[in-house]
Amino acid sequence: MTTNPSPAARTAVEYFEKWTAKDLDGAMAMLSDDFVSHTPSGRVEGPKAYAEFLRGFVQILTGAHIIAVFGDEYTALMYYDTSSAPVPDGPGAEWFRVEDGVIVEGRIVFDRLPFEAARAAQGG
């Protein structure tokens, strides 16, 4: 993993380690109450709604590792790969805005297509 020792990057890594360890409560505790995320399926507001956004994926997650993470005092950028039963190689990237160690805004991008294809194949 490539990284630089910035405060925001450290926060992003800690957050990643929590949610990929399926500690959704621990991860959500790192988000501000007015946290907003720009996701492939639209804007998600607040830690509670974001937990719902992540929960289904976290349940099927079998592996995740960071490919690179960089940042400065207030911004972090991360690229990672994930494995899950339907999608063995599912990369994602996230951008974070961090204030005093708390994540106040996020952007997440990943390819929904293989997940949708797996769902369709299951008749769901």
Place this chain on the structure above:
Amino acid sequence: MTTNPSPAARTAVEYFEKWTAKDLDGAMAMLSDDFVSHTPSGRVEGPKAYAEFLRGFVQILTGAHIIAVFGDEYTALMYYDTSSAPVPDGPGAEWFRVEDGVIVEGRIVFDRLPFEAARAAQGG
């Protein structure tokens, strides 16, 4: 745009400016002959094949801007947003490995789902 003044980040920005200005030849000239990219649709090898991978999107691209870019001497990470006729808000992220100002390896992630949906809606 958030950035740090690393050599690899500068290369990534120059590359982004070229392809989003539809200068595909100029962008491809920044890739090594044995360039490999890990894309949502699989592994793409060589600048020629990568130009084909990008061409359709470049043709419909109407706008693009970098949200953040960071890097060190050999690695860059970039998060951006794009606009195109079928997908007005199409973010993407790229990871680059750079050697002597030349991009030797890339990873790109974006959500193919809205592009596929637009294609399906057009009966294509």
